[in-house]
Amino acid sequence: MALNHRPYTFDRVVRALISMGFLWGIIWLLNYLSDALIPFAVALLLAYMMNPLVSWVQKRIKNRLAAVLISLLIVFFVLGAMAAVIIPIVVSEISHMGRLLSRLVNDTDLARRADQLLPRDIWEAVKTAAGRPEIQDFFRTDNFWKIFEAVSRRLLPGVWGLITGTASFLLGIIGLGVVALYVVFLLLDYEKVSAGWKELIPPNYREAVTGFVADFESAMSRYFRGQTAVAFMCGILFSVGFVWVGLPLGMLLGMFVGLLNMVPYLQIIGFVPAFVLAVIHALESNTDIWLVLGTTTAVFGVVQLIQDAILVPRIMGRVTGLNPAMIMLSLSIWGKLLGLLGLIIALPLTYLLLVYYRRFLASVKPASASSIDT
Numbered sequence: 001m002a003l004n005h006r007p008y009t010f011d012r013v014v015r016a017l018i019s020m021g022f023l024w025g026i027i028w029l030l031n032y033l034s035d036a037l038i039p040f041a042v043a044l045l046l047a048y049m050m051n052p053l054v055s056w057v058q059k060r061i062k063n064r065l066a067a068v069l070i071s072l073l074i075v076f077f078v079l080g081a082m083a084a085v086i087i088p089i090v091v092s093e094i095s096h097m098g099r100l101l102s103r104l105v106n107d108t109d110l111a112r113r114a115d116q117l118l119p120r121d122i123w124e125a126v127k128t129a130a131g132r133p134e135i136q137d138f139f140r141t142d143n144f145w146k147i148f149e150a151v152s153r154r155l156l157p158g159v160w161g162l163i164t165g166t167a168s169f170l171l172g173i174i175g176l177g178v179v180a181l182y183v184v185f186l187l188l189d190y191e192k193v194s195a196g197w198k199e200l201i202p203p204n205y206r207e208a209v210t211g212f213v214a215d216f217e218s219a220m221s222r223y224f225r226g227q228t229a230v231a232f233m234c235g236i237l238f239s240v241g242f243v244w245v246g247l248p249l250g251m252l253l254g255m256f257v258g259l260l261n262m263v264p265y266l267q268i269i270g271f272v273p274a275f276v277l278a279v280i281h282a283l284e285s286n287t288d289i290w291l292v293l294g295t296t297t298a299v300f301g302v303v304q305l306i307q308d309a310i311l312v313p314r315i316m317g318r319v320t321g322l323n324p325a326m327i328m329l330s331l332s333i334w335g336k337l338l339g340l341l342g343l344i345i346a347l348p349l350t351y352l353l354l355v356y357y358r359r360f361l362a363s364v365k366p367a368s369a370s371s372i373d374t
Contacts, residue, residue: 043182050075050183051190068187089251097248100284114283216352223348226315231261234307238270241299245292246285247277261307263343264327271300326350 030037050071057074058067103110105127114127186193201209235258242250257270274296282292330350334342 039179040182043179043186046179046183047186047190050187054187054190064188068184071187072184086251093249093252100248100280103284104280110283113286117283117289118279212356215355216348219348219352219355220345223351227262229315230307230311231258233311234258234261234267234303237303237306238299241303242274242277242296245278245281245295245299247274247281247296248284249277253277264331264347266343267304274300 053074054064054067054071057070058064061067061070100110104114105111111127198206198210235255237254238257239251239254242254247253253270253273257267257274260267260269275293278292278296279289281287282289327347330346331343334346334349336342
């Protein structure tokens, strides 16, 4: 591909401005229709994730509709089984944490030990936070749905306010039904949809756009499959390690730190809650604080060693080939541009941009060499 040396005439500038205005109009329209498009986008993502399972089932029963229904049943069964195992453990850990906080607030042996071992300002901050009514109410309940409601009120206050009314609740149920219908219809005609959208692209741009989308999908799928597997295994290892140490909320903390592994190096944030819970466990069990902090740090070190020496090389391989400095730079830039979403997709996007830049350089060099020869 040779470089374009055409002069910037008035006509060319006008065409560029019209193209930019058209692009801005598309962005505005998408933003205006976001409420209607979000259910479809969610369903499209779910269909994309479920299609490999549907295709695998279809090879054995030769009927697409039956394969879709069986795949949905498999997914619901797996999620239900996981919830049946995890939810009682989570509720038990939260209730245990509630009892510890109550003992910290009241004048008990645990509170007196904390007063003796912790610096005065830190102890006062912990005591004030533990004594807040909303914290006490959250950890005192043993009902999962009450816990879910409390978390939803804190994390999604606007959304929770919408679903508390009867009419809005019914609309929410209808919205979930619409998403489910979208998923079923998209899975039924997934091959047609994945091939048919290309015909909507103008012929002059079709090859470039479809090539970019194919490369983007390949990079994203390879990266997220590998990174999800790494994060899942690290979450299991952290949960086992924290439960072995005896930390309150050990399983929840392990799953949280494992989830942070979706973004490289972000799991370091887990040190803060882990050390706080380690101190609480040391006070509860009357164990040396430094011993508990040391074993908690050892859990982080062992899991990080397993991740770097075994999991990442075997699962991720050379998916991106980026060095640590480039990884940190890409996380900073994309995180600044797109927030949390940017942190999640930073590495595959950076890898894709580097691939296209190398292709651009490879196409420019022959053109430059031929111009020098002439």
